[in-house]
Amino acid sequence: MSIRVRFAPSPTGYLHIGAARTALFNWLYARSRGGKFLLRVEDTDLQRSTEESTRSILDGLSWLGLADYDEEIVFQSHNADAHRAAALRLVAEGKAYRDFTPKQERSDPNIKQDIAARARAAGDTVDQRSNPFRELSQEESEARAAAGEPFAVRLKVAREGRSRFEDAVYGTQERDYSEIEDLVLLRSEGLQPLYNLSVVVDDISMSVTHVIRGQDHLTNTHKQILIYEALGAPVPTFAHLPLILAPGGKKLSKRTHGEIVSLTTYRDAGFIPAAVCNFLALLGWSPSGEQLAASLTSGNEAVEVDPRVGELMTVSELIENFSLERIHRNPATFNFDANNPKRWTDDKLLWMNAEYLRNVLSLEELLPMVKAEMEAAGLWREEYEAERREWFERTIDLIRQRFYTLKDFTGQGRAYFADDFEYDASAVAKNLKKEPRLRELLPALAERIERVEPFDLASTEAALRAFAEETGVKAGLLINASRTALTGQSVGPSMFDVFVAVGRERAAHRLREAARLV
């Protein structure tokens, strides 16, 4: 049977890092094995699910490049009738029963503590099969239901025995039936299907063969297997993914960690999808030492290669190398420091994005992304794809060498495309204000630069150095002053590259303008 996997997010918020990683792993597995990748929106929690979340999740997936679903998107809420029918069938077959116990309200905020407290109070001798309605006769059950008495439907779990399955990541998992309660399939209110029932029925109807999801579902898998068995359906292969934690081993959550866990943050911050995928893939998965070694050599001859290419893997390389067997069991920490602007997100993600921006992506691949960024910032001009195309490409290729995100093209790089750039105060202080003579030197240098022929690297450099010699100042003084004059910054590419990129007229103009800042 061909492989079918699904990503099944519940639309109760934006697509966060952990969910994105789950989607990626499902997608990689499908694509590496010629399987089908499906999407199911688990919108059964009417209270929390929103259309906005659904849209946001879909957007996130499409940004990552994972939106090539092989079949129509399934909305779980549309299948409620089928879920209900399945549960009722189990009741008819005696594999589930009606529970007429009135619904117990639970205090939502500290539900976990509530559970622990109740368990403690109950001691360790809880009988999971003590429900009085478990053994109610079929006739009486029917009669009370017919009389309009509200009931929930619970699965009838065997008293004795053990549940067992082989997780593709965590290995053999066993759990005693005595530890599993007769779980509720349908809630009494409107016979609404509950999560465990819905996932199973949908996975059966979608013919899912491999369930790849977060480790937080590991223990509950036993319950779901019980439902598969009761329904007489084949049990799929399960592969649980290690959780992604926040620094300090705490759970990564929207509530406490805010926007850094949201994928849209990275899209909006100018990250490149392929780099994010690459980073995410390495959170909980890694190629084998052999695969790494293979990527370091070419053919049978060992060649000098940058060792980092081992971790830098394009999407197609990820597909090629991916396997369930190489997924880790231990949770990964997503490293960041909320108090340090330089470290607002994981160092390695930042590095990786820069690596894609400068080296991994070809200029042709990068250009459309830069264009989109410039359009958003109102800096795009049609001539960049027409008469100024060559200049534009050369300039992008020049400045990308020290950028980290796409945002830098319109931030630090603004001066290359517009005249309304800002002068960095510390750059002005350091490179302009420190030397009063620059007030006269800069306009004079402008004169000189203006007449350079041809206006290229060698000539501008020669002109500037000659000018420095004549006026008795160090070339470095003029170079650094020019950098700030032309770009507003104290850092950037080699100055003569900047002269050429900015162009003769603008360069001269900016040199004269900068004299006023001295």
Next chain:
RNA sequence: GGCGCAUUGGUGUAGUUGGUUAACACGCCGCCCUCUCAAGGCGGAGAUCACGAGUUCGAGUCUCGUAUGCGCUACCA
């Protein structure tokens, strides 16, 4: 409380069937290069492989225990 899972330098990881000085990447520090900042080159600090026993001639690698963290335990998903 019960059950489950995990534990290699700050972070992500490698570590073949147990075998000499635990490897790589990010980050950090220094030097070189240099018109600045990156990049790049070179070098460095940083791990008694959570802890304690056991098996063994020999354990990061096998067994047990402890600790810590996380997950599940709901008529949430």
